[in-house]
Amino acid sequence: xxxxxxxxxxxxxxxxxxxxxxxxxxxxxxxxxxxxxxxxxxxxxxxxxxxxxxxxxxxxxxxxxxxxxxxxxxxxxxxxxxxxxxxxxxxxxxxxxxxxxxxxxxxxxxxxxxxxxxxxxxxxxxxxxxxxxxxxxxxxxxxxxxxxxxxxxxxxxxxxxxxxxxxxxxxxxxxxxxxxxxxxxxxxxxxxxxxxxxxxxxxxxxxxxxxxxxxxxxxxxxxxxxxxxxxxxxxxxxxxxxxxxxxxxxxxxxxxxxxxxxxxxxxxxxxxxxxxxxxxxxxxxxxxxxxxxxxxxxxxxxxxxxxxxxxxxxxxxxxxxxxxxxxxxxxxxxxxxxxxx
Ligand SMILES: [Cu+2]
Numbered sequence: 560x561x562x563x564x565x566x567x568x569x570x571x572x573x574x575x576x577x578x579x580x581x582x583x584x585x586x587x588x589x590x591x592x593x594x595x596x597x598x599x600x601x602x603x604x605x606x607x608x609x610x611x612x613x614x615x616x617x618x619x620x621x622x623x624x625x626x627x628x629x630x631x632x633x634x635x636x637x638x639x640x641x642x643x644x645x646x647x648x649x650x651x652x653x654x655x656x657x658x659x660x661x662x663x664x665x666x667x668x669x670x671x672x673x674x675x676x677x678x679x680x681x682x683x684x685x686x687x688x689x690x691x692x693x694x695x696x697x698x699x700x701x702x703x704x705x706x707x708x709x710x711x712x713x714x715x716x717x718x719x720x721x722x723x724x725x726x727x728x729x730x731x732x733x734x735x736x737x738x739x740x741x742x743x744x745x746x747x748x749x750x751x752x753x754x755x756x757x758x759x760x761x762x763x764x765x766x767x768x769x770x771x772x773x774x775x776x777x778x779x780x781x782x783x784x785x786x787x788x789x790x791x792x793x794x795x796x797x798x799x800x801x802x803x804x805x806x807x808x809x810x811x812x813x814x815x816x817x818x819x820x821x822x823x824x825x826x827x828x829x830x831x832x833x834x835x836x837x838x839x840x841x842x843x844x845x846x847x848x849x850x851x852x853x854x855x856x857x858x859x860x861x862x863x864x865x866x867x868x869x870x871x872x873x874x875x876x877x878x879x880x881x882x883x884x885x886x887x888x889x890x891x892x893x894x895x896x897x898x899x900x
Pocket of ligand 1: 684685686726727733738
């Protein structure tokens, strides 16, 4: 649909809290303000200003990877220090799995053999902790020296979506610097077909060059104060507000949400929707039903299923709105499916 044909949404029906959350760009360096913003910037809003375009893909594809073939899954990860973009024009000196923060999303099946290799191409020790595995940390989650590699196998027993992260001390610094990702473990009988997305919530605590000429770096004092500058989905502030995720109206949606933290609990919510089912970690046969908002603890996850009943734009947020204001906001754009005549 051409942008000019988009039906404007009257300003009056947009909740004030949402406008504050969506309208204010994430702070660039010094988030502590004495008063909330009095005006609504025009970059992310509803109707009266552009909300982005689904014709422009978001920086990070939120779609879940396809289920794998076979029962032996090879996973190889390289640890790299890399500069990543955490907001428009804001670069961050990250520690990563695979050059990006978050690292790649993996998908395996319950009972598969995961054949895992980790290679440390960074200049300092790192490690990896798979929440989907049940193995001895002192044998497998050990520090890997620069240039070294590690190889082992594990068999995921519990279906769900699980965090992985660097476990090297101080763990908070390694996670805050970008060392986390997600692995989906499918049950033996696949879940019903749906449009599937992965959202990894995390925080950035930034210090360093306030002019942004150089990449920002971790501010340890902010981290210990639980005061992030950015709270983001998939590594970048408000990217899916600027580039809404197109979905068919009324189609089944499944959202795999992992909260990497390292500090802030997520209160995941879709404005205009009610979750038909929420699966907490491995609670495959015991979903919660009819849920408006669900906490996703740091280091935890949940799988959300819902349908967006009418065409329109549906923000998703952490309903802890200070964190949404800092970038943990995105939008689904539910569109009618045009079938060929
Ligand atoms: Cu690390």
